[in-house]
Amino acid sequence: MNRKVAVVAASGVVGTAAAVGLAVLPGSGGQQAAGRVSNTKAAGLPCKAERFVKNGRFVGTQKTWPNEGAWRVSGWGPDSTLEIRKIVQISNSVSATFGFTHRDISAAVGFDVTKTEATELAHTASLKKKAHYTLRAGAVYKLYKFDIYEDDGHIDEALGRCVPNGRPLRMTTGTAKKFWTLDYRLTKGRKA
Numbered sequence: 001m002n003r004k005v006a007v008v009a010a011s012g013v014v015g016t017a018a019a020v021g022l023a024v025l026p027g028s029g030g031q032q033a034a035g036r037v038s039n040t041k042a043a044g045l046p047c048k049a050e051r052f053v054k055n056g057r058f059v060g061t062q063k064t065w066p067n068e069g070a071w072r073v074s075g076w077g078p079d080s081t082l083e084i085r086k087i088v089q090i091s092n093s094v095s096a097t098f099g100f101t102h103r104d105i106s107a108a109v110g111f112d113v114t115k116t117e118a119t120e121l122a123h124t125a126s127l128k129k130k131a132h133y134t135l136r137a138g139a140v141y142k143l144y145k146f147d148i149y150e151d152d153g154h155i156d157e158a159l160g161r162c163v164p165n166g167r168p169l170r171m172t173t174g175t176a177k178k179f180w181t182l183d184y185r186l187t188k189g190r191k192a
Contacts, residue, residue, distance in 0.1 A: 047162035049153025053100055056109035056146045056176075063183055065138040070121065074134040074189075077127025082135040084121045084184070090139055091116040095175040098148045109144040109176045123184040132189040141177040148172045 065071070070086040094105050094113040106113050121137045151168040155161070 043157030045155050047153050049162045049164035050151040052149050053104050053108040059143050059145050062141045062143050063138045072136045078130050080127050081124050083124045084137050086121045087118055089116050090119050090179045093177045108146045111178050113176050125186040135186050138183045140181045140183050142180045144176045146174050
């Protein structure tokens with residue numbers, strides 16, 4: 001069976017829709033028809049009507065232990081201390097945007113995924129035994145998942161655009177990390 005499919009993409013118009021004069025204008029969903037379908041053969045054909053981000057949800061926490069100089073100090077005990085005291089930049093992040101803006105992803109998860117803040121690492125540990133110690137600082141993030149949905153549609157001749165069928169399918173899932181707090185750990189290595 002030979003079917004023609006019209007695809008309305010966020011970045012432009014391709015497929016049958018392009019051949020019949022359907023165009024896309026920037027808008028709330030990224031897809032609005034600029035004109036009417038000029039060829040009635042396209043009416044009723046399937047098209048990609050809409051892509052959207054939703055279902056931002058908290059799924060847990062994650063600790064990272066950077067292995068950079070500002071995040072760790074080491075020394076020998078006993079009867080001494082190790083201290084970390086530095087200002088570092090810590091950023092929120094997102095695994096991938098899937099063609100959406102950071103603003104779209106931020107709206108779905110409820111926080112700015114591009115935010116960076118200056119944070120002070122500040123911790124002192126007492127070294128009680130005769131051994132080599134390492135004091136490390138770690139960043140703790142809240143993890144959020146979000147889903148990317150796509151809704152198939154059909155070309156409506158009267159409206160002159162792609163109309164969603166109302167049955168969106170989940171296409172993929174992404175992850176966003178929000179900086180929450182700091183953690184510290186002291187480990188004892190080899191004895192002297």
